[in-house]
Amino acid sequence: MSTLEIKDLHVSIETEQGVKKQILKGVSLTINTGETHAIMGPNGSGKSTLASTIAGHPRYTVDSGSITLDGEDVLAMSVDERARAGLFLAMQYPVEVPGVTMTNFLRTAKTALDGEAPSLRHWTKDVKGAMSQLRIDADFAQRNVNEGFSGGEKKRVEILQLELFHPKFAILDETDSGLDVDALKVVSEGVNREHANGNMGTLLITHYTRILRYIKPDYVHVFVDGRIAEQGGPELADRLEEEGYDRFTNAGAASA
Amino acid sequence: MSKLNDAVVNTAENVAETVAEKVSNAVEGVKARIGAPSGDRRVRIDGFTEEGENLSPLNDSSPVLGGDSSKSHSHGAGAGIPDSSRAGRLTSFNRADFGKLTGREEDWRFTPLKRLRGLHTQDLTGTAPEVAVVAPEGITVAGIGRDDARIGTAGIPEDLVAAAAWEAFTEATLVSIPKDMQAEGTVTLSITGAGTDPAAQHVVIEAGAFSKAVVVLDHKGSATLSQNVEIIVGDGAELTVISVQDWDDDAVHASAQYAKVGRDARFKHVVVSLGGDLVRVTPSSKFTATGGDVQMFGLYYADAGQHLEQRLFVDHAVPNCKSRVMYKGALQGKDAHTVWVGDVLIRKEAEGTDTYEVNRNLLLTDGGRADSVPNLEIETGLIEGAGHASATGRFDDEHLFYLMARGIPEDIARRLVVRGFLNEIIQQIRVPELEERLTAAVERELAQVEN
Numbered sequence: 001m002s003t004l005e006i007k008d009l010h011v012s013i014e015t016e017q018g019v020k021k022q023i024l025k026g027v028s029l030t031i032n033t034g035e036t037h038a039i040m041g042p043n044g045s046g047k048s049t050l051a052s053t054i055a056g057h058p059r060y061t062v063d064s065g066s067i068t069l070d071g072e073d074v075l076a077m078s079v080d081e082r083a084r085a086g087l088f089l090a091m092q093y094p095v096e097v098p099g100v101t102m103t104n105f106l107r108t109a110k111t112a113l114d115g116e117a118p119s120l121r122h123w124t125k126d127v128k129g130a131m132s133q134l135r136i137d138a139d140f141a142q143r144n145v146n147e148g149f150s151g152g153e154k155k156r157v158e159i160l161q162l163e164l165f166h167p168k169f170a171i172l173d174e175t176d177s178g179l180d181v182d183a184l185k186v187v188s189e190g191v192n193r194e195h196a197n198g199n200m201g202t203l204l205i206t207h208y209t210r211i212l213r214y215i216k217p218d219y220v221h222v223f224v225d226g227r228i229a230e231q232g233g234p235e236l237a238d239r240l241e242e243e244g245y246d247r248f249t250n251a252g253a254a255s256a
Numbered sequence: 257m258s259k260l261n262d263a264v265v266n267t268a269e270n271v272a273e274t275v276a277e278k279v280s281n282a283v284e285g286v287k288a289r290i291g292a293p294s295g296d297r298r299v300r301i302d303g304f305t306e307e308g309e310n311l312s313p314l315n316d317s318s319p320v321l322g323g324d325s326s327k328s329h330s331h332g333a334g335a336g337i338p339d340s341s342r343a344g345r346l347t348s349f350n351r352a353d354f355g356k357l358t359g360r361e362e363d364w365r366f367t368p369l370k371r372l373r374g375l376h377t378q379d380l381t382g383t384a385p386e387v388a389v390v391a392p393e394g395i396t397v398a399g400i401g402r403d404d405a406r407i408g409t410a411g412i413p414e415d416l417v418a419a420a421a422w423e424a425f426t427e428a429t430l431v432s433i434p435k436d437m438q439a440e441g442t443v444t445l446s447i448t449g450a451g452t453d454p455a456a457q458h459v460v461i462e463a464g465a466f467s468k469a470v471v472v473l474d475h476k477g478s479a480t481l482s483q484n485v486e487i488i489v490g491d492g493a494e495l496t497v498i499s500v501q502d503w504d505d506d507a508v509h510a511s512a513q514y515a516k517v518g519r520d521a522r523f524k525h526v527v528v529s530l531g532g533d534l535v536r537v538t539p540s541s542k543f544t545a546t547g548g549d550v551q552m553f554g555l556y557y558a559d560a561g562q563h564l565e566q567r568l569f570v571d572h573a574v575p576n577c578k579s580r581v582m583y584k585g586a587l588q589g590k591d592a593h594t595v596w597v598g599d600v601l602i603r604k605e606a607e608g609t610d611t612y613e614v615n616r617n618l619l620l621t622d623g624g625r626a627d628s629v630p631n632l633e634i635e636t637g638l639i640e641g642a643g644h645a646s647a648t649g650r651f652d653d654e655h656l657f658y659l660m661a662r663g664i665p666e667d668i669a670r671r672l673v674v675r676g677f678l679n680e681i682i683q684q685i686r687v688p689e690l691e692e693r694l695t696a697a698v699e700r701e702l703a704q705v706e707n
Contacts, residue, residue, distance in 0.1 A: 056661075057657055058653065058657070078666075079661055080660040080661075080663050080664055080665050080666065080669075082661075083660070083661055084663045089661055091658070094658065095652075095654045095655060095657075095658045097655050097658060097659065097672075097673065097676070098676060098677065098680075099673065099675070099676020099678075099679055099680055100672050100673065100675075100676040101676075104672070105659070105662075105672070108668065108672060109659075109662035109663055109664055112662070112663040112664045112665060112668065113662070113663040144676070145658075161662065165662070165663075
């Protein structure tokens with residue numbers, strides 16, 4: 001079993017005007033293998049910043065606090081080292097990488113993650129199988145990474161990687177946004193399949209409660225203004241579904 | 257930070273020139289157009305036509321070969337008044353007509369003349385590079401004299417250095433692909449530099465009607481060379497010409513390559529510039545009859561101190577022809593300099609033209625400079641399509657982040673992207689041995705940036 005532990009994390013960015021802006025103001029969170037944590041919150045509350053910071057995006061500066069994976073200091077690792085340590089970020093806006101085919105990309109990543117090239121026969125079979133379960137056309141393998149893919153296709157390809165790379169912890173950054181119901185089901189099934197293997201913890205970042213009908217969280221954390229404002233079990237999600245984020249944002253406005 | 261995709265991105269470091277675009281000599285009301293005002297309701301403004309401002313009255317209908325300035329002289333020479341159109345550029349077989357190069361000329365403004373090793377000032381009397389030939393059966397490669405009728409049929413020099421070579425060459429190499437021949441395999445001219453004295457060379461490639469062939473010009477060794485390459489693509493022929501500049505580090509090479517494209521002919525031209533201190537390739541394609549299809553590709557990879565320049569010209573002089581241009585360049589190291597200028601001219605007569613040109617540059621390190629100038633000149637509005645795009649970007653941090661977030665180390669991620677970026681051109685070559693060699697060459701270049 002593995003543990004991803006975030007302690008009192010403070011994160012800032014430099015705005016385009018060169019002004020430092022604090023986004024996370026002391027976030028603590030512990031995730032164990034087999035657990036699914038949903039992070040919910042209004043726009044601009046810092047949900048995606050948490051995801052990008054865990055993955056090591058250079059735009060975000062950690063001012064204080066720690067992230068550890070089984071006691072190892074994640075913040076000291078480069079982006080690729082974090083991935084090789086078992087962290088996987090399914091991106092909100094996967095970039096297009098022209099000139100690099102999916103096949104080439106997936107094999108190169110798998111080789112880097114495992115430290116050795118996958119056996120060609122099994123790998124090809126695994127890729128084909130995972131693609132068909134996610135209803136990704138076979139010809140995508142020959143296309144360039146994310147190039148010309150629709151929003152839904154890009155998200156499916158993120159989950160395809162999740163299923164092929166078997167991370168210890170998956171961070172899904174608004175994987176549900178922009179998906180129609182059918183695509184949402186397909187993507188959720190993919191996450192659930194991988195979760196069912198029992199070797200993964202999941203941090204599910206979402207604005208909407210819709211995806212929680214398909215992926216059942218063990219814990220729900222509500223993010224407001226860079227902090228966790230409330231946490232609880234799945235019932236908290238149901239309450240948010242009915243009430244929205246108003247009581248958090250209004251409270252914030254009242255106290256300001 | 258900028259992207260490699262279709263968005264044209266400007267950063268402070270981006271030295272891509274702004275797009276210079278000109279619409280001139282538009283035709284007035286040749287055909288009725290849907291939605292256009294007609295009859296008395298049309299408002300008339302002096303100097304304006306339906307298609308736009310009538311900028312230059314000088315270049316009414318200039319001949320396909322040679323600008324206006326050539327009209328006055330029996331052999332294409334003459335110092336007429338060059339006008340602002342690409343068609344009006346001085347063309348001449350005589351070096352003297354070009355006067356003296358100052359470096360301020362539009363077509364030389366990016367070139368460091370001092371590094372030409374005398375190509376623009378001395379007589380080109382050095383030993384011409386050796387030409388070794390491998391050709392499939394049925395294709396003849398032979399030396400021909402200066403007085404051969406085929407010489408001068410595809411092009412006229414447009415600059416001093418090309419004219420100097422034209423005056424100086426003693427014997428030309430003729431590659432002749434017979435009519436109807438479907439060549440198996442590739443014609444390769446291995447051109448090996450024979451010394452550093454300024455030299456001249458002339459090559460003529462003639463593809464007979466309905467023939468099909470691939471010709472490779474493979475430049476190696478060291479040289480100070482000005483070269484004219486004439487390419488005659490016969491009616492219905494399908495010809496690919498690949499010019500590889502894989503010179504030693506000190507080589508200086510100016511190559512003017514002129515293609516004359518016949519009726520319904522298909523012509524593919526690929527320029528690959530890797531080695532040499534200063535390489536300047538000026539390919540042009542001129543359509544002489546309807547139905548022609550031209551593709552021009554280029555790949556250049558400039559290291560520290562290297563100057564790689566490409567200036568191309570597509571001349572849509574007749575109706576219903578199609579052209580596509582794509583040049584991609586990578587730069588690494590201090591004072592790596594690349595220049596790409598793409599001129600496309602759609603003449604008044606060239607209705608139904610379909611053209612698009614693209615230039616992409618990828619700056620892998622600080623200290624390089626990529627100049628990119630797409631020019632599109634349209635003299636008729638009755639076309640299928642015309643467009644261009646240019647983007648110069650740094651190796652994108654977002655690409656790097658995406659790949660590294662999947663466990664791929666930075667150096668491998670960089671290779672993956674550069675390989676991918678340039679592979680789009682390499683895969684156009686379709687000569688497996690050459691593709692492999694160029695892929696390996698790109699790998700070697702990449703290895704340099706890591707050390």
